[in-house]
Amino acid sequence: MTAADEFHAQYDAALRAYVAARDEDTLAVGHELGRRALQERISMLDIVEHHVRLVLDAPIALEFLLQTLAPLDVATRGFLEGTKRYAEQRARADVLADRDKFRTALVNSLQEGFFVADHEGSIIEINNAFVEILGYPHEGLPYRWPHPWVVDKKTAREQQSRVRADGIAQYETPVRHRDGQLAWVMVSINVVKESGSEHEMYVGTIRDVTAERAFAARESAVLRLATAVAVAKSVSELLSITLDECRGAIGVQRVIAVTWPAGDGEPTVQVAGEPAETTWRALEPWLRNTFQEARHQLPLTAKTVEQPSKPGKAHGLVAVLSGKGDLALWLELGAPRWVSAEDRLLVTVLIGHLSLAMQHVRQFESARETSLTLQRALLPPMQPPPGFAMRYEPAVPPLEIGGDWYDVLPIGEHRIGIVVGDCVGRGLPAAAIMGQLRSSARALLINGAQPALLLEQLDLAASLIPSAYCTTVFLAILDTDTGVMEYSNAGHMPAVLASPSGTSVLNDARSVPLAVRRDGPRPQISRRLSSGSTLLVFTDGLVERKHESIDDGITRAAAVLVETGTLPLDAVADAVLRRLAPPAGYDDDVAMVIYRHQQAPLRIETHAIADELATIRHRLADWLRGADVPRELIADIVLVVNEACTNCVEHAYRGHGLGTTLLQVETVDGEIRARVVDHGSWKTPALNPGNSGRGLVLMRAMSDALTIDSSPTGTTVEITFRLPAAPDAADDWSGGR
Secondary structure (H helix, E strand, C coil), X not given: CCHHHHHHHHHHHHHHHHHHHCCHHHHHHHHXXXXXXXXXXXXXXXXXXXXXXXXXXXXXXXXHHHHHHHHHHHHHHHHHHHHHHHHHHHHHHHHHHHHHHHHHHHXXXXXXXXXXXXXXXXXXXXXXXXXXXXXXXXXXXXECCCCCCECCHHHHHHHHHHHHHHCEEEEEEEEECCCCCEEEEEEEEEEEECCCCCCEEEEEEEEECHHHHHHHHHHHHXXXXXXXXXXXXXXXXXXXXXXXXXXXXXXXXXXXXXXXXCCCCCCEEEEEECCCCCCCXXXXXXXXXXXXXXXXXXXCCEEEEEECCEEEEEEEEEEECCCCCCEEEEEEEEEEECCCHHHHHHHHHHHHHHHHHHHHHHHHHHHHHHHHHHHHHCCCCCCCCCCEEEEEECCCCCCCCEEEEEEEEEEECCEEEEEEEEEEEEHHHHHHHHHHHHHHHHHHHHCCCCHHHHHHHXXXXXXXXXXXXXXXXXXXEEECCCCEEEEEEECCCCEEEEECCEEEEECCCEECCCCCCCCCCCCCEEEECCCCCEEEEECHHHCCCCCCCHHHHHHHHHHHHHHCCCCCHHHHHHHHHHHHCCCCCCCCCEEEEEEECCCCCEEEEEECCHHHHHHHHHHHHHHHHHCCCCHHHHHHHHHHHHHHHHHHHHHHCCCCCCCEEEEEEEEECCEEEEEEEECCCCCCCCXXXXXXXXXXXXXXXXXXXXXXXXXXXXXXXXXXXXCCCCCCCEECCCCCC
């Protein structure tokens, strides 16, 4: 009996038992038979066929059959499910493979460079755009830290720390392409968790922003240049601005502008930067030739020029800024190099702005020169009297002439009139007012009016001149022989006086400006200027500054006078203007007069009579006071000199009629030296003079040196007095005005 026959026999017995009993136990036998059939590989069709032949009770037999076939059904469905799962897993694997290909294609299609870095910062994955931006290929992976393209390692480390701390970072940084060129990239990095690891990974992108930065720099340079040149008022200022902007943008080290005259003549050269040749002949021959050839090229076009000794690389760019070809510009590079298209575009745009600015500046300079010529025509001649220096400095920004003026007018022997004034307003109206008031003041000075009275008369003149109201004037009359100055101030800046003993500001004798109502007469003060003192009279443009007290400016002016006390007057005037000038130049006109008082030697020649002795004593005392001689020493000098002159009167011309006496006094090397000369002969001193003849003893005792040279044709007495050391200079001005 085969295994199948044995199975069918057992199936027959079990079916009959179930039909008879119909309980769970007999039904369970069918399930066991089904498992046996599955193990012994009994055909399912054989079981069904055998079952049909044995069926006695169809419903009951069917239940038994289903129980038998259940294991076979489960096994069959499990196989099918496994087959299905296998198919699904195979399909999923195919999808993942396609997805990886798609990811790779997607990453490589990005225009931005893509990269993945491990926890140590090494680049382990890049896309094609990354390779194109930096030039480093896939074959070089991994690129370990520090990456070969990093330029600024310090900044890169700082950004790396920022990513670790914040989980994200975005920044611009310079990089070095594999071919050596410098580029700029925008980097964006994010931190991600590495799958199956505690380490972090970094995913990021880079974008080439070199062109964007070049465009922004070009636009910024053009904007800065256009803004700066719009307010330039001279060609030199314009060239300096151009040099500043082009130095950073394209590496320019020198800018040269050459202007050809309308007729014959050598071109004018103006330079910003080094070397600073300022004449046409001083330029190198090849550069002169470059300028000459540039005159024939199209206006507003930049042409690169190779240096003869370094062919192939540009040494600079040359352009013509006018259609006439009379103005050319040279931009000299710091080192010969290739000029990129971006550089050439930048220069072309800059040249367009420079051309307009240069035309504006040239028109401004021409009009300004005309304006200043008119202004100076209204002022006195520049050749001042001895001991004086005068300056007029026009304001930098405005083109109009102003109302500031000065006048130094000799009005008699040793008498000088000093006038410094400032009219309200600018332009031709202010100049017209200034001219009328200046003429009025000159006429009044010549007529002998005193300062206070002269200002009162100018009040009347100002009241008749439209818009002359509130004009300020400082007016003084100076005796250059004695140093006595009489002055009055009509609302003007106080004069500054610097002497060996200190500085002072002449705040006295002040009153209201011209044509302004006042309660009383104008004041007047008389002051003696000591020998070596310097007087500065000026308009407010010299010391007035925004956000600063005028007192501070006056203090600086006084300090300059003290520091330049030993310099020539012209050097003093130049120093005052230079050291008080704001960085951008004076924003208001400046008119000033400087006078240094030097005590002239005293010379008195008179008849040798007793009636002249008092005059000699008074004039000598006045002169000594003007020389700042101490009061006690003045008394001694007057006494000794008077004794010498008395001897001339009493002894020189006895029995010879009327003679003359000459007195000369001067300051030399810290000494007062007096000389008394006559043309007679002193009598021989008696052997026993008694009470007479003691004058010589007195003269020797009170002087530091005394010599008497007598001859038949005259006698010369030379007397020396040593001056005490001067005290340290002190400022008697507390700063208040």
